[in-house]
Amino acid sequence: MRFGKGRVTAAEVARRAGVSQPTVSLILTRNPKARVAPETRERVLRIAEEIGYRPNRLAQALVARRSFAIGVIVPSFDNPFYAHVLSGAEKVAAESGYAVLLAEVGAADAVQHLQALRDRQVDGVIIAGVAASTLPPTELDDLNVVLVNQPSTRFASVAGDSEKAGQLAAAHLLGLGHRRVAFIGPATSIPAFRLRERGFVQALRAVGITLSSDLVVRAEASISGGLAAMRRVLALRDRPTAVFCANDLVALGAHKACGAAGVMLPTDLSLLGCDDIEMGTLVTPELSTILMPQRELGARAVRLLLRQLEATAASSSGAASAAGAVAATAPPAQVLPARLVVRGTTGVAPSGAGSAS
Amino acid sequence: MRFGKGRVTAAEVARRAGVSQPTVSLILTRNPKARVAPETRERVLRIAEEIGYRPNRLAQALVARRSFAIGVIVPSFDNPFYAHVLSGAEKVAAESGYAVLLAEVGAADAVQHLQALRDRQVDGVIIAGVAASTLPPTELDDLNVVLVNQPSTRFASVAGDSEKAGQLAAAHLLGLGHRRVAFIGPATSIPAFRLRERGFVQALRAVGITLSSDLVVRAEASISGGLAAMRRVLALRDRPTAVFCANDLVALGAHKACGAAGVMLPTDLSLLGCDDIEMGTLVTPELSTILMPQRELGARAVRLLLRQLEATAASSSGAASAAGAVAATAPPAQVLPARLVVRGTTGVAPSGAGSAS
């Protein structure tokens, strides 16, 4: 009785109720223009209830030509950031009756996962943490796509304000009197990281501080990456007094490196992360950071996608010019505010240090 | 062109190749007993390739009466443990051509999510972190189910050896000379926690140590739960010298409470977690713990489920006695070994302390 062999179908309900199968369908879908005799409707509903009839969503999808399922593509759960985005996304999707097909992809197999999703007729896809620009354009262009944390002229997107995050970081550190500062982050095509770096660098430049190349340290966007990078920073002949990291994972790695090297936070060095993941509150001192509303990013991404879906569904049932109508208007891009969260790793600059680079 | 309006179908391929649609199907499915003219096959394959034909998995599912999709039910990603289980599961599923439908459920909406999954005709379900016993049995009994970390007589399961974990914890702490020890964990129906506690308590009892009720502290299975619980432990008139926590999250909360209270780890107190999540290596000193192979749990759960699926698929195509044949044999239960990981939070007992309770 496993593979649906014993499932009750609409036909079964019809047989028992002594009506035709389409009539059952008519009643069950609550179609407004379904004018059926009250007593028939009553009987059918009762019987359906009794034998536990549940419509087969796959069959529905086939005829409706939409599956009411969306794909969510994330890079890895090692970063809790994406777990939270996913969580927010799943919640909203479930509430709206959509299923979430999960794809956790490395750089290599993104295309295959995407194809698998398309083969399953997902109505749309949410892409987080994987640069859309690295995907073959043809894989995407017949799909409804919403990007998370990567603004795009081509697709709709929902992003935390990464550039503002960088600016906030700079402002915070400057306000504490730091003048010799560093940045640790990946050399990547992921826009969020680039924007954080840019916002940071430009805000510094605005007050006359230019980051020399040894103060922009490249690291993988992970704990170990941050750890290694911070070791290099600490080895510098002329250490910075503050470090801003591209994300909390990197910052936590850096935090650990400081601990191991006996560098006191924040007295010897100020350290600032970005994202605000829970792990940041576990270390001592707790990590100062820039908050990105992770769950909210996922939730909004889904809402945006669903709105797109409704739009294309409506227009495609109307005229044939569905794609045109949608593509004509610029894709919506939501930017959610970033917020500084001061905890224990940032403090005033050591007096006398780094007044000029 | 969004909702599959413009998708190429097998019929389209057939038309262009000048053959019938079933012939295309025959060739594309690589059916062994499909004896088609090499040149026809060649032509069809070429054309399919050219116009980018991809079979509609939904339509396939409808006729095959199986969707090649599985559901994964997890409680929350706030605990990285489940994120990793999910990750392992997704990987194996994807490799086998199965889709993963994600359901993140609270205690309340588990049933609805389960129904949603069934409506979508998932071939099976993996349940982690949600007590199967709390689910209405009827929701489960026409489904292929594999439980993670909760042994069951009714369903197949894959679990870390939680009882052994408790024993290892006890042995480790005893070996360090601790005699007055405490346990922090939730009062829950989740078997893994119960087993950890039981293994721990019984191993202690085996050497004549009985945990008084104030040394078994109840806490929510979260960081904040652990934090609150440890505060209570520290307030005890007669403090234990070592504490074992039901999982790492709790232990990390406890770790934090110690830091706040100025209790030095491991000199003043030994602290031991369970699971081995990455966060444990970020705190100072790093958390000693019992490793549970999280990703492996997810991976094996899927493998087990897939094996079940193949079995029921095979038998149901053979005789009609599918369910019987499967149910007759006890459901397979895999137990993966736990392993002690000694890091920085466990050390020898303070001399003179707690030689007797």
Place this chain on the structure above:
DNA sequence: TTGTAGGCGTTATCAC
């Protein structure tokens, strides 16, 4: 070797 017929479980559009 290939085409034709039928069906998977729904929904939508008609005649009746």
Place this chain on the structure above:
DNA sequence: GTGATAACGCCTACAA
């Protein structure tokens, strides 16, 4: 009001 009929895209017989 209700019941055929025709899709949706695919696959498995069986017939040609």
